[in-house]
Amino acid sequence: MRYLRLLALISIIVGFTPANVHSPVPSVFTPPVYHELPLGAVKPTGWLLHQLQLMRDGSTGHLDEIHDKIKKDNGWLGGQGDGWEETPYWLDGAVPLAYLLQDETLTRKVLKYINWTLDHQRPSGYFGPITHAEREKNISITVSNPQDGEDWWPKMVMLKVLQQYYTATGDARVVPFMTRYFKYQLQVLKKCPVGHWTEWATSRGADNVLVVQWLYNNTKEPFLLELASLLHQQSYPWTTWLGNRSWVIDAATQQNDDHWMRRHGVNVGMALKDPAINYQRSGSKKYLDSLYTGFHDLMTLHGLPMGIFSADEDLHGNAPTQGTELCAIVESMFSLEEIISITGDIRYMDALERMTFNALPAQTTDDYNNKQYFQIANQVQVKKGVFNFSLPFEREMNNVFGLRSGYTCCTANMHQGWTKFTSHLWYGTAGNGLAALTYSPCEVKAKVGKQQTPVIIRELTDYPFDDQISFIIQTAGVAEFPLQLRIPAWCSEAVITLNGQPLQKEKGGQVITLHRSWKNNDHLTLQLPMEVRISSWGRNSRAVERGPLVYALKLKERWVQAVDEREGPYYSIFPEGPWNYGLLEKAVKAPVQYFTVNKEKPVTAGFVWNLEHAPLSITTTAKQLPAWQMVDDVAPQPVTSREGVYKGKTTDQETTITLVPYGCTKVRVVAFPTVMDVIKP
Known part of the structure; x- marks a missing residue:
């Protein structure tokens, strides 16, 4: 006990709190069913490559030049401009785009923000734009004055940016940076809880927990699970709401100012991953039940044909005249990608494809320079006006296509949709295998099997327009590893051939495993017959x-x-x-x-x-x-x-x-x- 008290005293002096000074940490951590591949392991080809090139040549590659909120005196570069969410939002899509395309110009551009962030972490672990108090009082943010810091929420987005950057580069600065920040968070959350500044952070705490648990999976530092539990306790109880059914019913019937953040569509899109994250930390299947119940109820009461729920801006029922905010689509996609990794549940793979191939492309212009804040399912015209939406009536620009039309959160946030979908086309499996869980033209590079044999798999397809997907395996010799393929629920029976010879047929609604020794230029074909339904x-x-x-x-x-x-x-x-x-x-x-x-x-x-x-x-x-x-x-x-x-x-x-x-x-x-x-x- 004397030793622990001494450690606690030292920690106060040096600004570090060892994990064992706090309450016991959970003893169960469930590894994800599928692990995410490093950013850049998957490369887009075909039509998907062109989509990302359009983004690079359009607003994704140039938002810092054409959007004043990011362009002028940016807080994430030390200035007094945007220090809120829009710069991290943009980077959350621009960083993966830079590394997916291996584009040197865009890489140099995003590295300015990443380097400034990493190089200007305070000694206490706090990071982010220079705060008003720091400028006015000439102080630094420490564990003694966390109230002089600023909102937790924008930092949650920047943590996701840094996570992706680390998987692409292995930059040795990132893990210590995150570790210091999370130790700072653990020390000060009781004084400045998640909702100390805004309810946005309270409603979106799962994004913070996600990166904390990602770091734990890499470092196994026990204090990280303690922090994850504390963040969960201080954030919205989304898992409870998703699982108990009354929340989604109330969201369909109440359209007033009472608790509207609980039915705000973007918050809901982010929250979908909350039960899966809690399951990962606990191993309790009740969380997966809550996820299934919540997603089913959400899409039943608020679902629209293009695969997303109404979110204009609130959940607003399932009438085809209801709309959806673009931010809600890209955040729901990201949640599903994380849910797929943690749970391995095919239902969310099918849902991700439906959302991506229908809702996402309809809400931006061909050159990716204009977006629509709200899209409507039955959209018989696009114009200025006040429509039958829940919020906000006075801005008549919510339905038109423009760079700054509606709210510019979507101007900054839309860039993560296609980029993260691309990087999650393939996952790693147990036994050093690979899994193709959603389909588009691409290639993946990895080391597989017990021997860690380098392979490249080229995925040749016009999917989702064509029903045939070919996989050409390239390896120096023989590579023995499991290859998993998703057979969508809408497919009655898939046909699989290897080098032109029938291999097997499989019913829809499952992920199959082909465990064999693969030879160079093996040509595997998956045919998914499509019928009109x-x-x-x-x-x-x-x-x-x-x-x-x-x-x-x-x-x-x-x-x-x-x-x-x-x-x-x-x-x-x-x-x-x-x-x-x-x-x-x-x-x-x-x-x-x-x-x-x-x-x-x-x-x-x-x-x-x-x-x-x-x-x-x-x-x-x-x-x-x-x-x-x-x-x-x-x-x-x-x-x-x-x-x-x-x-x-x-x-x-x-x-x-x-x-x-x-x-x-x-x-x-x-x-x-x-x-x-x-x-x-």
Whole structure:
């Protein structure tokens, strides 16, 4: 005891608290089912490479030049400008982009911020922009005056940036930097808890815990688990809310100022990983049950056809006229990527692909220089105005495409979506194997098997537009290792061949393992047959799906540019031609018979998510609903019978309509009413 008291006294003097002075740490830590590969181990190719190149040439590569909040006197470079979330948000996507593309110019650019952050950590462990108190009082932030520091929240984002940077470079400064900061946090959280400055930190504490536990998995320092538990205790109890069902119901019914941060869509997207993180620290399956319950309830009560929940800005129900904030999409994607690593549950792999290939590309322009703060599922026009959204009414720029339209959090945060999806296409497995859990054209480089044999696997595919994925294995000799492949739940039966010879067939909804000795130039092919399916959504609407893609009505787009005095240049988009169609009842009941899939053009290396490049279309016949018109600038879903059939007047004539991938559209209908084939007397 005397020794512990002496250590405690010394720690106060030198600003360091040993872990064993605090309460006992949890004795269980569950390693992730899949471990994340170092940033840069996966390289994009094909259409995905072009998507990242567009980002590099557009706003992701140049946001510090075109966005004043980051450009001017940046706090993360020692200035008095932005010291909040937007610079770390941007870096959270720009850093992985730099290393995925091995782009020297972008790497030099992001390293300025990383080096300043690492080089200006205070002796106490505190880090971040120079605080107001430090400037005014000429002091440094220590464990004795943590209240002179600033909000925990932006630092949580920068920790994710540094984590990615470390996996790409192995920079020896990062682990000691994080260790010092987390020791500082552990000492001062009782005086300045997570919510001391803002509720944003309280609602997003899981992001802090995530990096703490990542560091523990690397260093095994016991104090880190103690810190993780304390952060969890001081943050929103998302795991409890997700698991007890009443929270998601209340979020659907309450749209006032009471506890709105609990239903703020971006907070929810970040919070999805909270149960998985708690499971990792405890090993208790109850946390996985809470995750399953919460995600199921969230998508049931607030889910939209493009794979994301309504978040405009709050959770706002499942009507197809509700929208989603871009930040909510990219944060939900990241949460799912972490959930996949920790749990290995295929349900979240399927969900990630649906969200990525549908919701994400529809909310930015081709050049990646403009974004839409809110996208709407049935978006029959894009314009300035006040719509049926929960927040914020007075800003009329929430639905248009612009660099600064709506709130600029999404201007800074949208860059992590495609980049982190790319870096998580492959994971490492037990036995030094590799797992392809989501699919896109890429290649992965790793050392595998007991012998740590270097291999490169080239993934050649036009997925998600094509059903065939080829893996070409390159190795100096023979490499024995397990290779895992996901068979999506939407696939009835996958066909696998090796070097042109049948290998096996597998049912959907599982991850399979092929454990064998692989030879140089082995050619493994995974075929995932895609059939047209119909799914049901809010207000008895129906969506058309094929594979991971959802299809929307193809409408010609008329783009109009204008300038807002406060928020700068923006685009409105209007449809040309009718949009008020209903699907025929017979087609909804037998989609394979009544929907025709057409190959329009090849997926080239210059593919862009737009109408011009849409590789596929689906045609069917439909009828117009004359009474289905816009009300207050949106298109409220027509009321149907319990059987899901619209009983109002329709045109007698059937019209052929064309559907294209949702992600290629800007104006569209994706959630259709169903109409009777024959008008009954």
